[in-house]
Amino acid sequence: MADSPPNYQAIANRLRAAIRRGDLAPGAKMPSVRRLAEIEQVSAPTAEHALRVLEASGLVVARPRSGFYVCADMPAEPLAPQPGATARPVTLTANVHALFAQVRAPGLIALGAASPCAAWLPDKALARSMLGAARRLGASGLAYSVPPGRLDLRSQIARRAARWGLHISPDQLVLTQGQSQAMRLALQVTCKAGDVVAVESPCYFGTLMLLRSLGLRAIEVPTHPRTGMDLAALAQILQRHRVSAVVSVPTANNPLGFTMSIADKRTLVRLLDDAGVPLIEDDVYGDLSAGKPRAPACKAFDESGNVLYCTSVSKTLAPGWRIGWIAPGHRFEAVLEARVEASLAGSPLFEAALADMFSSGDYDRHLRRYGQRIKDSVRTFSSRIAAAWPAGMKLRAPDDGFLLWVELPAHVNALSLCEAAASEGISIGPGAMFCPDGSRYAHHVRINCAQPATPKLLAALDRIGALAAVQA
Ligand SMILES: Cc1ncc(COP(=O)(O)O)c(C=O)c1O
Known part of the structure; x- marks a missing residue:
């Protein structure tokens, strides 16, 4: 019979699963060492060991005198102003055209382009308005x-x-x-x-x-x-x-x-x-x-x-x-x-x-429902990425909107990652597209969360994580 994992590992596994399910959302405070020790009925060092395991795998971050938090943050420091920053012509468009080519492919899992999924748009209300307008306006x-x-x-x-x-x-x-x-x-x-x-x-x-x-x-x-x-x-x-x-x-x-x-x-x-x-x-x-x-x-x-x-x-x-x-x-x-x-x-x-x-009022009614759906998806996508992508990855849940900007460990080549994902029918936005000459954000990707977190989509997120891990 296989040995059961040590206590700290079993606790870390349970917490990892809670993060993965979204019970502990990105940015959420983890239980304190003392509280975790009480809940799990273990010693404080064992509870702390479990949290340190999660920290080592990039799932939580420790904040001094505050505790552990589910990893959701980009580095808080501003990028240093570029001394002698120069004005440059924009040269990088190949990736944009590649992204559009992917979007045209049927059956694509579209995590790249920042488009809301059609199923979340109020097609019936839009059709009603369009028909009404056609009747009202006639030939004009x-x-x-x-x-x-x-x-x-x-x-x-x-x-x-x-x-x-x-x-x-x-x-x-x-x-x-x-x-x-x-x-x-x-x-x-x-x-x-x-x-x-x-x-x-x-x-x-x-x-x-x-x-x-x-x-x-x-x-x-x-x-x-x-x-x-x-x-x-x-x-x-x-x-x-x-x-x-x-x-x-x-x-x-x-x-x-x-x-x-x-x-x-x-x-x-x-x-x-x-x-x-x-x-x-x-x-x-x-x-x-x-x-x-x-x-x-x-x-x-x-x-x-x-x-x-x-x-x-x-x-x-x-x-x-x-x-x-x-x-x-x-x-x-x-x-x-x-x-x-x-x-x-x-x-x-x-x-x-x-x-x-x-x-x-149809637009406002739609916005309320749509906004809630986006919020839920952003939460689920963020948790999944935090749990399934390689250690050292950083992301920050957006204040508003539906885009996730993920910083992968520095050795990951996001362009190769996007190509590997595209060959499996998954489209993601490589970070280099967001820089005039593609010289920055080589290990960043952008993910569109304006779609339901279906098992297929979550599996696609896991797959991207696995493809990134292979580059280690
Ligand atoms: C910041 C931003 N501005 C503008 C657009 C394009 O807007 P439109 O489709 O209305 O031209 C996008 C689409 O991704 C966008 O992200």
Whole structure:
């Protein structure tokens, strides 16, 4: 008969299983040594030994004078400001195209792209709104919706924004084809080819692709995984470089998951206003604050019109409807012209249907349920990764949104890992995609949690962990 494991090992196994099931969530405090010894009826050194075993395998971290916590944290220190940081052209797009090629493959387990799973979107309510709009609009639904776009939708957007502190008139909004077009217009009206744009590091790769296609250079601002863009480092960069615009995702950041504090958002707006540098705010995840009041965007603190606010319903409602909008502040006229030049007009049917989703309350009802589902999935995915991925791995559950940024042990090559996973039908986002020239984040990956934690998906997470472990 096999020997039973020593006491400390058996206790560590039980705790490991509890973490794996999600009973002990990422970030949760573990029982103290004394409490664990009482529960397990063992000596304090044995209880401590069990916790140290979990610590050695990267599942928990010890905090001085506080105890052990389920590992959920990125290193808390800000990245050091890069001395002599240089503005660089964006060169890395191959991985992005590989990711899109994977997304096109049928039957893919899609943990890479940041798209909500279709089953969580309110297809029936969307169909109702679309049918209603088609009936209401008749033949006029077939015409161009000339920029700035339908007033009913702009009015609804303005009404909703007022609820979280942005008081804006419908006349200050331009409807766009998704956030990506809003961002493109914002960059077009603030920069010319060769200019430098300051971005978060890591930075959402769609922004990097836009910079590349407009011939702009990027300068990376050190960004804290908990608090966001390092504002002191940004101030230094503004002094040393001629920066034409700053792009930030300050709420539910992609990929880090932080939401900047209100105080920091105000400081960022003031800093850029004083420097005369426009802030281009990407708020595409802003509505995903389940169970909490919606975080105000930086735009709510913009008194001079220097913030160009860009967003869409792609992460919350219907990525394929391609509806977004921009509140460009004092650059309204320039953006309006650029919008016409970009693609002439929008679609009245989609715009009217979205106005209906907002006014009927269907969007808010959906957000409540969807937000809870995201929260549950983020929790389960995080626990699974914490339990099944190699020791030394670090992750931090996001403040808001549905993305997990995982730092693997330094020897893991995330690009090879992504290739190995792709050959087994699993797609994940390699960290290098979030850096202008791919020179950073070689052992990081991004995971999309906006999908149900099915046994198949959890098995896929385990498999990625196993593939990473093989690289040891
Ligand atoms: C931060 C961020 N901004 C913008 C987008 C794209 O938005 P849209 O589909 O509305 O163009 C994404 C999609 O992943 C994103 O993560």
